[in-house]
Amino acid sequence: NAGVTQTPKFQVLKTGQSMTLQCAQDMNHNSMYWYRQDPGMGLRLIYYSASEGTTDKGEVPNGYNVSRLNKREFSLRLESAAPSQTSVYFCATSLGGETQYFGPGTRLLVL
Amino acid sequence: GQQLNQSPQSMFIQEGEDVSMNCTSSSIFNTWLWYKQDPGEGPVLLIALYKAGELTSNGRLTAQFGITRKDSFLNISASIPSDVGIYFCAGQLYTDKLIFGTGTRLQVFP
Numbered sequence: 167n168a169g170v171t172q173t174p175k176f177q178v179l180k181t182g183q184s185m186t187l188q189c190a191q192d193m194n195h196n197s198m199y200w201y202r203q204d205p206g207m208g209l210r211l212i213y214y215s216a217s218e219g220t221t222d223k224g225e226v227p228n229g230y231n232v233s234r235l236n237k238r239e240f241s242l243r244l245e246s247a248a249p250s251q252t253s254v255y256f257c258a259t260s261l262g263g264e265t266q267y268f269g270p271g272t273r274l275l276v277l
Numbered sequence: 278g279q280q281l282n283q284s285p286q287s288m289f290i291q292e293g294e295d296v297s298m299n300c301t302s303s304s305i306f307n308t309w310l311w312y313k314q315d316p317g318e319g320p321v322l323l324i325a326l327y328k329a330g331e332l333t334s335n336g337r338l339t340a341q342f343g344i345t346r347k348d349s350f351l352n353i354s355a356s357i358p359s360d361v362g363i364y365f366c367a368g369q370l371y372t373d374k375l376i377f378g379t380g381t382r383l384q385v386f387p
Binding site: 258 | 280283308310312317318319320321322325365367369372374375377378379380
C-alpha cells in the first residue's frame with residue numbers, strides 16, 4: 167500500500183520543453199489535486215479532479231493541463247516550460263473533498 | 278487568490294520548550310486542518326478540526342478550532358529535534374477547496 171506516488175522525483179528542463187508529471191494513488195479516493203509550492207507562498211492549487219472524468223481549474227492553472235486517466239491516476243502536463251514554473255509540485259488525494267493526503271513531490275527546475 | 282495568515286513565519290527554539298502558532302482568516306471555515314512537512318517530503322496531516330471551539334490532541338500536539346470559525350491554533354509541548362519542519366494550516370468551507378496558510382518554519386536546537 168504505497169498511498170500516493172509521484173514520478174519523477176526530480177527534473178531539469180530547458181525553457182520551451184514539455185513534460186508530464188505523473189501521480190497515482192491506491193487509496194481508492196475520488197478526488198485528486200495538483201499543487202505547486204514556492205518559497206513563502208505555501209501551497210497553491212493548480213487543478214483538481216473531483217471524480218473520474220472531471221477536471222477543474224484551481225488558483226494558478228495557466229501554463230498547465232491535466233488528465234484524469236482513471237480513478238487511480240492524475241497527470242499534470244507542462245506544454246512549454248518557463249522558468250516561472252520552477253517549483254515543487256505535489257499531488258494530493260481525498261475521499262470526498264475533506265482531508266487530503268499528499269505525495270512526496272516532484273522538484274522541477276526550468277532553465 | 279486567498280491564503281491564510283499564519284504566524285509566526287519562523288521559530289527558533291530550544292529542545293524542551295513549548296511552541297504556539299496560529300492561523301487567521303477573513304472568512305469562516307467548517308474545517309481546519311494542520312499539516313507538517315519534513316524537509317524534502319510532502320505535507321502529512323497532524324490534526325483535523327470540525328467544530329467551532331473544538332480542542333483536539335495528538336500526542337504532544339494540541340489544536341483548537343476558534344470560536345469565531347476564522348482562526349485556529351496549534352501548540353506543541355516539550356519540543357524535540359524531530360519536530361523540525363514546516364507547519365501548515367488549511368481551512369475548508371463545506372466540501373470546497375482547501376485554502377492553505379503560508380507556513381511556520383520550526384527549528385529546534387538541542
